[in-house]
């Protein structure tokens with residue numbers, strides 16, 4: 001009888017973790033290589049699982065593919081390692097257990113650059129060896145990326161008629177990483193021809209049972225589960241799992257009631273867990289009927305934020321607009337910062353923008369500063385958000401906090417690299433790129449979290465994105481803008497420009513874009529400041545004449561400041577005729593400079609209106 005025929009009438013028991021047991025024996029190297037160097041140890045593990053009651057064991061090949069073996073310099077040993085794995089498992093199994101060749105997911109839960117083509121190549125190589133060696137079926141396990149699982153499943157289907165077990169790994173209860181509901185994922189896998197469909201790893205029995213409650217019995221396929229022993233804990237730099245085997249006895253009965261027919265274990269499990277499952281289910285037939293819980297549908301509401309002002313992108317589409325960057329201080333104390341913000345507000349700026357630890361150096365949190373401006377002074381802050389300082393948990397928490405405080409203006413940027421700041425050794429997170437961050441915020445505006453879960457409310461973020469025109473090929477930068485618009489960017493803010501011709505170039509290259517642009521202008525403060533920008537800020541070149549003007553004024557700081565303002569004004573004159581938006585950057589909290597430039601723009605605007613009237 002074959003594996004699938006047995007499943008027609010029986011519940012079968014899978015094995016548990018191999019990796020965990022090897023870890024417990026102090027092995028830190030490549031687990032799959034042991035098929036060659038320590039075959040007896042692997043065989044011993046298989047035998048322990050069979051003795052515990054497993055009817056289906058997996059080869060020690062979870063990571064035995066080109067991509068994963070390459071991490072150990074073993075990419076040329078794919079054939080050898082997989083061949084040995086099947087031989088060992090078959091010897092251990094004799095005629096007591098089925099041997100399934102396991103192939104683990106490559107993409108995991110992190111965003112990765114590994115393309116589907118590379119994955120296919122690596123997968124096909126491993127699959128061919130496992131099939132040639134005569135495994136009884138193929139186990140696809142630990143697939144967080146549903147697209148990857150569907151791709152490899154189709155390859156197996158094309159290559160063999162042997163049973164295929166396809167296990168996804170959940171993001172959270174009942175939901176995959178891309179937001180797909182488990183029941184929908186299962187029906188897709190069934191339609192693609194998987195014979196057994198299930199879940200493995202990441203969660204313990206509790207969350208897996210809850211996930212299965214919303215899943216009907218499949219029409220043709222059978223259900224499988226390979227839960228972790230528990231949720232893990234971090235101990236001395238390692239993930240450690242609880243080992244209450246008795247808990248698996250009770251869980252096994254509940255899994256059966258959800259219709260599961262193949263039950264094994266994943267990370268943290270051992271032969272003791274498998275023994276508990278097998279004893280609990282001995283002699284019990286599979287269930288053929290179950291009641292399915294309704295999916296929880298959460299209501300997402302629109303919220304009216306009190307004092308809600310017109311979003312910046314709407315303002316700049318309809319009229320001229322000035323926004324000014326005034327960065328939170330690098331030292332404690334916000335008095336001067338608040339004075340500056342108030343002065344800019346009085347001058348009539350549409351928003352004061354607050355950098356997120358610009359130049360990768362710590363500043364007072366822009367959420368704290370922005371909240372003070374908004375709540376105490378009714379000033380509209382625009383909060384920069386980098387991908388550098390917060391992981392996916394922190395970013396989403398931050399966005400929910402901003403929404404709760406009514407801070408709806410945000411700028412999504414990658415963030416300057418830590419290397420350039422005060423703590424060059426600090427980790428740069430980059431869980432997401434600036435594109436992903438823009439999409440994430442857009443999704444928040446639909447009331448949906450990164451994982452596709454309802455947030456209960458929709459946010460109202462107006463999303464700015466960064467535009468760096470200080471590059472050799474402006475065309476390429478404009479392509480990035482187009483992609484950012486596709487992701488959901490409402491408008492752009494540029495890095496500072498110091499050259500009139502460049503402003504015209506930017507206009508010519510971007511006039512087709514649907515999103516408005518704020519042109520960045522930052523007054524120079526001294527010859528030293530000009531030289532630093534010219535020589536050390538990548539991509540920015542100051543003309544000879546600008547540097548000379550700053551040199552000539554440098555004996556007197558006041559004069560240098562005036563010269564810096566004069567240069568900025570001539571840049572504004574060019575930008576004013578081409579763009580609605582001007583973004584002034586306050587150097588070193590010298591807000592009197594940006595106040596003066598704001599007044600200059602406002603006066604120009606008045607003069608222009610008067611000219612129109614007459």
Ligand SMILES: Cc1cc2nc3c(=O)[nH]c(=O)nc-3n(C[C@H](O)[C@H](O)[C@H](O)COP(=O)(O)OP(=O)(O)OC[C@H]3O[C@@H](n4cnc5c(N)ncnc54)[C@H](O)[C@@H]3O)c2cc1C
Nearest residue numbers: 355356357358359384413414415416434466467493494495
């Ligand atoms: C208006 C404005 C405000 C800013 N505010 C801040 C701030 O508050 N805090 C701060 O730290 N920095 C800030 N910056 C700096 C900004 O984060 C960096 O200068 C960044 O390089 C450009 O902005 P971005 O995030 O949109 O770039 P992106 O369009 O995301 O590109 C960043 C650069 O990195 C490259 N890149 C991006 N992703 C990848 C990848 N996955 N692999 C390889 N290359 C990649 C791109 O090719 C590009 O050269 C700001 C910049 C601007 C223009």
Ligand code: MET
Nearest residue numbers: 017018019020062142201
């Ligand atoms: C990392 S999840 C997959 C684990 C694999 N089945 C093992 O036994 O090690």
Ligand SMILES: [Zn+2]
Nearest residue numbers: 201202266267
């Ligand atoms: Zn696992």
